[in-house]
Amino acid sequence: MSTSYDAIVVGGGLLGSAVGYGLARQGLRCTILDEGDVAYRAARGNFGLVWVQSKGIGKPIYADWTMGSAERYPEFSTELLDRTGIDTSYSAPGGIHICLNDEEYEDRVEKMSTLTSHQNGRFKHEMLDRKAMLERLPALGPEVVGGSYSPHDGHVSPLYLMRSMQRAFVDLGGEIKNDNRVLDIQKSGDGFSVRTANENFSTARIVLAAGLGNKALAPMVGLEQPVRPVKGQIIVTERQAPFLDMPTTHARQTGEGTIMIGDSHEDIGFDIRSTPQVMQTIANRARRSFPVLSKAKIVRTWGALRVMTPDGLPIYDQSETMPGAFTAACHSGVTLAATHAMVYAKYVADGQLGRELEGLSVRRFDV
Ligand SMILES: Cc1cc2nc3c(=O)[nH]c(=O)nc-3n(C[C@H](O)[C@H](O)[C@H](O)COP(=O)(O)OP(=O)(O)OC[C@H]3O[C@@H](n4cnc5c(N)ncnc54)[C@H](O)[C@@H]3O)c2cc1C
Structure with a gap:
């Protein structure tokens, strides 16, 4: 026995939640299958920037795609607020x-x-x-x-963003199934059969948005996702009196008043430990930028893994051998959430990726 859907999204991180919401918004009967708390999850450990000024330098296609998402953000966050009552704290003061x-x-x-x-x-x-x-x-x-x-730049609470997209998805009839790691995907009639540890599903379309999990899943639909983990460490201070009116690349003040400090990059595999050396480096830069932080107490630190592609640009594909199957991976899922929900999901529903995404196919790595 298997439950049948118009679309299945594999991965309930920021990318999967945005795509799932975008599909449900168009009336598709959809479920998100997620591995659960054992997985590496960039969506729960990121910095929260909606950032344009560093994205796509020398890569116009990525710069355009990023700009499009930043431009859609005001409408997107208002729509989420209206639907769910959840304020994502989005603001774009530059x-x-x-x-x-x-x-x-x-x-x-x-x-x-x-x-x-x-x-x-x-x-x-x-x-x-x-x-x-x-x-x-x-x-x-x-x-x-x-x-x-x-x-063009701004920031958002990434956790409230994810919660609001998931709430809106569920309110539109979507189902989120945690602890459902996808083990196998097979072509079946005009669609796909999907097997997890707990259940079987069938669907007309499938989107692989499982972050680092995409590497193992993509070959099941005849595609490739050469993603690797790049660790970032983040420090959060106790609340400070307001002094930082706009986000910076390395430090930002959240709506609650805490200061988030980050922007480290370590290419060292599946390791999410926070380490004194890296924390010292990022804390020092923040202290030199804003001496007021010298006296701020640190209340939390963590490490999380970016979903990195070989050239740092997102990868979007649709399968030629298994039409109806799509893959998506990126390391800027906060910034791109608006465009994933409002543009990319439309392409999936139509069964055809937009032409502007041709240059972001994995085929660009072919030699
Ligand atoms: C330290 C750090 C700072 C960042 N800062 C920013 C920022 O400021 N701005 C920005 O735009 N982006 C930022 N990012 C990137 C952003 O967080 C990610 O691009 C975003 O979270 C999208 O990730 P994702 O949904 O693709 O992957 P993830 O969040 O990793 O989610 C993947 C999901 O797939 C599930 N999964 C995996 N395998 C399977 C399987 N076989 N079956 C079912 N489910 C599966 C997992 O359970 C997981 O929930 C940052 C990332 C990090 C690590």
């Missing part, structure tokens, strides 16, 4: 990348100019000297030489 020396500043000038050139003026930013930076962020320390500001 964002700042802080430079602590001239070399960092010059590097930033070059990166921002590349992003501007291939976005045909759509990407807005300002390079700020120290004086201009202090006007926006008066708490900056003496070592800050300048930085870049972009009005």
Whole structure:
């Protein structure tokens, strides 16, 4: 016996929840199958930036896709609030990348100019000297030489974002089945049969959005997902009086007042421990940027694994050998949530990915 759906989404992280919500929003009868708490979950350990100014430098296709999501975010978060009553704390006051020396500043000038050139003026930013930076962020320390500001950037509470998408999904008739690790996917008639440890399902469409789990799942539908884990460590301080009006690449003040500090990258496999050396490095940068943090007490730290592709860009595919099967993986699932729900899910429902995603197929790695 198997339960039958219009669509199954494998993976209930930020990507799967966004796609599931987007499918349910179009009236599809849908379930999300998730492995459960034993899995590595980027969605529960991230930094919460909706970030445009570092995405797709030298890769216009990714820059456009990211910008599209940031532009949809206000409508997306309002829609979630209206449907669920859950406030995701989304705000987009713009964002700042802080430079602590001239070399960092010059590097930033070059990166921002590349992003501007291939976005045909759509990407807005300002390079700020120290004086201009202090006007926006008066708490900056003496070592800050300048930085870049972009009005497109913002931040969100990633946990409330996920909760709101899942609540909206369920309210629209979707089902979330935890502790249902997908073990096998087979072509069956016009659709697929899906086997988990607990149940069997059948579906017309299937979307693999299982983060690092996609690597093992994609070959079951004739595709590949060469993803690997890249660890990020995060520090959370006790609540501070408001001093950081807009998010920065390395530190942001949450709606509750805590300061999140992050942006470390370690390519060391499936290891989620937080380590004193890395915490010291990211804490030092935050303290040099904002000396007020020298006295802040740390209340929590963690490590989590990014879902990284070989070139850092997302991968979206549809199977040629098993039509109706799709794969998706990215390391910016907070930023891209709006576009995954409002654009990508439409493509899945229509059975055809949009042409703008052709360059994001795994085929780009073919030699
Ligand atoms: C430290 C850190 C900071 C980050 N900061 C940001 C940020 O500021 N902004 C931003 O945009 N992005 C950020 N990200 C990235 C973002 O969190 C991810 O892109 C996002 O969570 C999407 O992940 P996902 O849903 O693909 O994967 P995950 O969240 O890892 O979810 C995958 C899900 O698939 C399930 N699964 C796996 N295998 C199976 C299987 N066989 N069957 C069923 N279910 C399965 C797991 O249970 C899991 O729930 C950050 C990530 C990290 C680690």
